[in-house]
Structures are given as structure tokens and as C-alpha cells.
Amino acid sequence: MKVLVIGASGTIGSAIVEAFSGHEVIKAGYSSGDVTVNIEDPKSIEDMYRKTGKVDAVISATGKAIFGEITKIGEEDVRISLLNKMGGQINLVRIGLDYINDGSSFTLTSGDLSQKPAKDSALITAVGIGIEGFARATALSLPGNSRINVVSPSLIRESAIKFNLPLKGSVPAAEVASWFLESATGEKNGMVRGIDGWE
Ligand SMILES: NC(=O)c1ccc[n+]([C@@H]2O[C@H](COP(=O)([O-])OP(=O)(O)OC[C@H]3O[C@@H](n4cnc5c(N)ncnc54)[C@H](OP(=O)(O)O)[C@@H]3O)[C@@H](O)[C@H]2O)c1
Structure with missing residues (x-):
């Protein structure tokens, strides 16, 4: 399979690249990779796909949304959350439709705060649910x-260590990467893979 990994x-993303080691992987990132892309900019997404040509799987392991108290979040926080994490991934699919082979797959990333909101996760929860709803309908x-x-x-174990957060409930990046592999190589469609399995 020819697999495009954004992020x-x-x-x-780096664990995903390892999980897909038996496949042809094209690495994409904002400032690194075989091809660079800014998912906030539809023209940049189109340019990326022009460079990669048709692919068999698009994996998005990127997207920024802002964690913050509702009384403190501002217009820019809302803009970034909607246009980067949610709009960016929607555009990866919308524009990518012209660059996929028959039988291809898209796998996007949300986060468990979508279904399990926490204090100050309003924007992250909103865009996570948006991404999941977009995928189920698409x-x-x-x-x-x-x-x-x-x-x-x-929470990814490696991120918990990096940011000095409690490890309880965290999951190794390699395990999460295997969920992306399942999505791309299996038959699931319109589903969300979290810690409790496919729903
Ligand atoms: N880590 C966690 O614990 C965790 C938990 C739940 C959900 N998530 C979600 O999983 C996704 C990936 O998280 P992560 O922690 O692996 O991220 P990360 O380590 O911060 O890596 C971000 C990746 O996205 C790329 N990127 C940044 N801005 C971009 C843009 N505008 N356009 C295209 N690519 C861009 C970066 O490219 P360059 O390096 O080239 O700049 C990098 O490859 C995010 O949506 C995050 O919310 C993460």
C-alpha cells in the first residue's frame, strides 16, 4: 500500500510510520518529511497531494485544538481549533478524494476528550465530536x-512523560499506531477506535 502519513x-505519527514499515510510506509534516503541508491552508493540501500522486491510505495524525477555560478562550483559540484540527482534517478528506485509488481509506484523529469531556476541554471536545461526526456521515x-x-x-504515554503528566490511563504510542494500521488494512468504515475498541 502507498500510505500518506500527515504528522x-x-x-x-512516528509510531504510525513504524507500524506501516511493510508499506510504502510518504511522510508529511508542517516543517519536516518527504512533503510539507499546512493543513490550515486548502491550497497547501492540494499542493501536497499533487506531489504525492494517488495513494491507498491517508492517515492524519495531526491537528491543533486549544485547551482552555471558557471564560478565557478568545477568537483566535476558536479559529485555530475549528480551522486546524477539524477543518484541516475535513479538507484532507475533501481534497484527497481526487487523489485516492479505489478501495482506499482515510483515518483521522480526534481524542478521548471528545466522548469524555474534562474541565476546560470545551474546544477540544467540540472539534473531536465534529471530526467523529464528519467521518460517520462521510x-x-x-x-x-x-x-x-x-x-x-x-493520553499517549510518551507525551505524558514528555510533559511530566501522570502516567495513569496513558497508552503507548505503538498501541495507538496499531489502531491506525487496523483502520487502513481492515474493513471498518465510519467507526471510531478508542481505548475500549471500535464503536
Ligand atoms: N499526544 C497525545 O497524548 C494525544 C492524545 C490524544 C489526541 N492526540 C491528538 O493526536 C494528534 C497528534 O498528536 P501528537 O502528540 O502526536 O502531535 P505532535 O507530536 O505535536 O506532532 C504534530 C505533528 O503534526 C505536524 N503539524 C503541526 N502543525 C501542522 C500543520 N499546520 N499542518 C500539517 N502538519 C502539522 C508536525 O509537523 P512538523 O514536526 O514537521 O512541524 C508533527 O509531525 C493531534 O491531533 C492531537 O490532538 C494526541
Whole structure:
């Protein structure tokens, strides 16, 4: 399979690249990789796909949304959350439809705060639910036997260590990477993979 991984240099993305080691992997990132892209900019996404040509799987392991108290979040926080993490991933699919082979898959990333809100996660929860809803609805009408799923990671163990957070409930990046592999190589469509399995 020819697999495009956006966010390939990241904590999750680098584990995904390893999990897909038996495949042809094209690494994409904001400032690194075989090809660079800014998911906030649809023209940049189109340029990326022009460079990669048609692929068999698009994996998005990127997306920024802002964690913050509702009384303190501002217009820029809302803009970034909507246009980067949610709009960016929606555009990866929308524009990517012209660059996938029959039977291809898209796998996007949300996060467990979508379904398990925490204090100050309002924007992250909102865009996570948006991404999951987008995938469930898009799955009903993707052309050419293509599929779309979402991986919803809990706190990644390596990130917990990096940011000095409690390890309880964290999951190794390699385990989450295997969920992306399941999505791309299996038959699931319109589903979300979290710590409790596919839903
Ligand atoms: N880590 C966690 O504990 C955790 C938990 C739940 C959900 N998530 C979600 O999982 C996703 C990946 O998280 P992560 O921790 O692996 O991220 P990360 O380590 O910060 O890596 C981010 C990756 O995204 C790329 N990137 C940044 N801005 C971009 C842009 N505008 N356009 C295209 N690519 C861009 C970076 O590229 P360059 O390096 O080239 O700049 C890098 O490859 C995010 O959506 C995050 O919210 C993470």
C-alpha cells in the first residue's frame, strides 16, 4: 500500500510510520518529511497531494485544538481549533478524494476528550465530536469502495512523560499506531477506535 502519513514526525505519527514499515510510506509534516503541508491552508493540501500522486491510505495524525477555560478562550483559540484540527482534517478528506485509488481509506484523529469531556476541554471536545461526526456521515457516501475511520487516542504515554503528566490511563504510542494500521488494512468504515475498541 502507498500510505500518506500527515504528522509523521509527531509522537503518534512516528509510531504510525513504524507500524506501516511493510508499506510504502510518504511522510508529511508542517516543517519536516518527504512533503510539507499546512493543513490550515486548502491550497497547501492540494499542493501536497499533487506531489504525492494517488495513494491507498491517508492517515492524519495531526491537528491543533486549544485547551482552555471558557471564560478565557478568545477568537483566535476558536479559529485555530475549528480551522486546524477539524477543518484541516475535513479538507484532507475533501481534497484527497481526487487523489485516492479505489478501495482506499482515510483515518483521522480526534481524542478521548471528545466522548469524555474534562474541565476546560470545551474546544477540544467540540472539534473531536465534529471530526467523529464528519467521518460517520462521510462513510455513508464515499465513492469507489473507500472507507473512513477515526482514531481517538487517550493520553499517549510518551507525551505524558514528555510533559511530566501522570502516567495513569496513558497508552503507548505503538498501541495507538496499531489502531491506525487496523483502520487502513481492515474493513471498518465510519467507526471510531478508542481505548475500549471500535464503536
Ligand atoms: N499526544 C497525545 O497524548 C494525544 C492524545 C490524544 C489526541 N492526540 C491528538 O493526536 C494528534 C497528534 O498528536 P501528537 O502528540 O502526536 O502531535 P505532535 O507530536 O505535536 O506532532 C504534530 C505533528 O503534526 C505536524 N503539524 C503541526 N502543525 C501542522 C500543520 N499546520 N499542518 C500539517 N502538519 C502539522 C508536525 O509537523 P512538523 O514536526 O514537521 O512541524 C508533527 O509531525 C493531534 O491531533 C492531537 O490532538 C494526541
